[in-house]
Amino acid sequence: MQYGITATALAQQPLRPAPDAFDEHGGVVIERARTGKPHQGKVLVAIQPHSDDIPIFAAGTVFKLLDEGYTGFMIRVTNDDMAGPGGIAETVTANERDSFAVARVMGMKKIFDLNYNNHMMDNIAKSELRARLIFLFRLVQADTIVTYDPWGAYEENPDHYVTSQCVEAAAWMAGGGKDYPEHFEAGLKPKGVRDKYYFARFQQRVNRVVDISSTVERKVDANLENVAQGPAGHNGIRLRDRLAREGKRLSLLDGDDRTANRNYIRHFVLARDREIGKKYGLEYAEHFHYIGPGESEVESYIRKNGVAR
Numbered sequence: 137m138q139y140g141i142t143a144t145a146l147a148q149q150p151l152r153p154a155p156d157a158f159d160e161h162g163g164v165v166i167e168r169a170r171t172g173k174p175h176q177g178k179v180l181v182a183i184q185p186h187s188d189d190i191p192i193f194a195a196g197t198v199f200k201l202l203d204e205g206y207t208g209f210m211i212r213v214t215n216d217d218m219a220g221p222g223g224i225a226e227t228v229t230a231n232e233r234d235s236f237a238v239a240r241v242m243g244m245k246k247i248f249d250l251n252y253n254n255h256m257m258d259n260i261a262k263s264e265l266r267a268r269l270i271f272l273f274r275l276v277q278a279d280t281i282v283t284y285d286p287w288g289a290y291e292e293n294p295d296h297y298v299t300s301q302c303v304e305a306a307a308w309m310a311g312g313g314k315d316y317p318e319h320f321e322a323g324l325k326p327k328g329v330r331d332k333y334y335f336a337r338f339q340q341r342v343n344r345v346v347d348i349s350s351t352v353e354r355k356v357d358a359n360l361e362n363v364a365q366g367p368a369g370h371n372g373i374r375l376r377d378r379l380a381r382e383g384k385r386l387s388l389l390d391g392d393d394r395t396a397n398r399n400y401i402r403h404f405v406l407a408r409d410r411e412i413g414k415k416y417g418l419e420y421a422e423h424f425h426y427i428g429p430g431e432s433e434v435e436s437y438i439r440k441n442g443v444a445r
């Protein structure tokens with residue numbers, strides 16, 4: 137029972153109606169590849185706690201947006217010291233190598249490594265990470281971000297939810313004129329990020345489905361670079377070798393090593409993308425909670441009602 141309320145009294149209270157569905161950011165929109173360079177001059181920042189996050193969950197969309205004119209930057213928040221081969225020093229080095237290779241394959245102008253410890257980000261000062269992100273968003277004048285959903289459900293990894301929460305706050309605060317005024321003394325300018333693609337490993341509210349059929353082979357290329365960790369990298373030849381020891385084979389893994397690895401990624405790692413695509417009549421797709429720049433009520437009213445003088 138609640139304090140001060142008996143079970144009988146509680147049962148006699150009138151039922152309240154369920155809250156309205158949360159639809160602040162609109163219904164599901166299918167985003168397809170656009171011709172030309174409609175985003176020429178704009179800046180995209182892909183933020184990942186680990187070297188394999190963007191390749192697995194959002195690489196197809198990032199490739200699409202870069203094709204449409206964005207200049208891309210990547211931020212890797214941890215040093216991935218808990219996920220990879222050998223001792224910790226070897227693990228860090230291998231993941232750093234992979235991270236830079238992923239950024240190069242994806243066509244990023246620059247990658248920033250923030251070097252927090254893997255799996256320990258719930259122990260950091262969030263205000264510090266938020267401040268570093270605000271600085272970077274202002275430095276590159278970010279228009280659009282791609283990262284984990286700060287409101288995704290059942291997320292187990294503290295690196296994922298701490299990063300996304302700090303990104304969300306930084307994207308808003310970077311537009312202010314009073315937060316961290318020393319940035320302006322150094323020549324930076326306020327720049328709020330109002331265009332956001334949030335992905336999640338588990339449940340989230342999806343309102344944007346991006347058709348990645350035209351960029352899926354480059355998504356395979358990006359995942360090939362994650363050798364140290366993740367479900368991609370060299371797992372095709374590892375599985376082929378294991379099956380050979382057991383006296384078995386998969387035709388999927390026939391051919392040279394690169395072909396085996398590519399087919400492994402396409403069939404197993406991108407299975408989620410095929411399932412998302414199938415749901416919406418697409419070959420491959422990634423889905424997100426998308427928050428766009430929108431339009432203020434004042435500007436909307438002017439657009440609808442303004443007349444020439």
